[in-house]
Amino acid sequence: MKELAHMGHKVVIITSDSNKLAAPPQLDAGYLLQEVDGIQLWWVRTMKYTVAKSMRRILSWLHFEWRLVWLPKKSLPRPDVVVVSSLSLLTIFNGLWWKVRYKCRLVFEIRDIWPLTIIEEGGFKSTNPFVWVLGVVERLGYKYADAIVGTMPNLGAHVRNVLGYPRPTHCIPMGVDADLYAVPAALPDGYEKMNFPKDKFIVAHVGSIGITNALDTFLECAQAMSASLHIHFLVVGDGDLRETYRLKYAHLNNLTFAPRVAKTMVQTVLSQCDLLYFSVHVSQVWQYGQSLNKVIDYMMAGKPVVASYTGFPSMINEADCGSYVPAGDVTALQNEVERYAQMPEEERVVIGMRGKNWLLANRQYPKLAADYLAIMLDLKAPA
Incomplete structure (x- = not known):
């Protein structure tokens, strides 16, 4: 996203202050807007959790979706593309609503394949109600997103297994900032x-x-x-x-x-x-x-x-x-x-x-950003 901003595009990132991969600021209100590297960065205050495998984490996801509904959208530029980046899968609901409301494209980005990951490595059974619900959400995203992007190169095989029919998928892998x-x-x-x-x-x-x-x-x-x-x-x-x-x-x-x-x-x-x-x-x-x-x-x-x-x-x-x-x-x-x-x-x-x-x-961000932009806007990918 930073590279897209450098290319002259208006970029907005909306994330939770419970994000374990970031260093969020102190939020005294429900939302905080910052300008970082040319990006409009919205922090959303949500319930905190310390244990990944916990009910508080799920509640934190739900809290984020509720806060996202009430985000002051008049402060946002009208989007051409909305990218829902997992985890959490639940954001696909807001993504689908924004797609209809703004008549924009919706990209479903998969960084962790859930619920498969928690079945294979988290000890959950496929019959678990939580797993079943996530499976429904996953299928919804795969079916109705305009484009499906994954960091893994063979995601298309998984999407075909889930839907029962193939859909085009794209790989935008992790990159390197030299x-x-x-x-x-x-x-x-x-x-x-x-x-x-x-x-x-x-x-x-x-x-x-x-x-x-x-x-x-x-x-x-x-x-x-x-x-x-x-x-x-x-x-x-x-x-x-x-x-x-x-x-x-x-x-x-x-x-x-x-x-x-x-x-x-x-x-x-x-x-x-x-x-x-x-x-x-x-x-x-x-x-x-x-x-x-x-x-x-x-x-x-x-x-x-x-x-x-x-x-x-x-x-x-x-x-x-x-x-x-x-x-x-x-x-x-x-x-x-x-x-x-x-x-x-x-x-x-x-x-x-x-x-x-x-x-x-092959993996520097200017190239990856150009590839991603072509997917977002449904353009021919650069050579």
């Missing part, structure tokens, strides 16, 4: 000395340490390779399972749990590693592909990436900057780590740089 990576921040004093062993081949996971990160395969691989003294496994980050894992694998000399670093320092950490790792659980969700910020960070570091991933391949295979092993397969991961460790450093550099160069050529 300026944010230009000058990585230095690590705290003593951090490198304490956490990066010298003269070792370092395989690293950098990010959250929770149930969705599926780190058991990585840690079991470290245990299986404990006799390979030239290889060291590194986990950088924080999360619900950090302490559990740290205690369970405390006996391993080839494994280090390093403290979380600021986002501005992530590239500095990655530059000290030789092979970067990410993993997922076996889940139907991944049949539709991925576009994860973690993978973007990894590829921008110019390092090869190995993924424990069973699903629709994207990014890593497109850039030819690493490899996949089946999710949960410790032996396959062990063999792949050893292969990279034996590879000449010059060859690893070539592989890693393919990833960075591919991102800069």
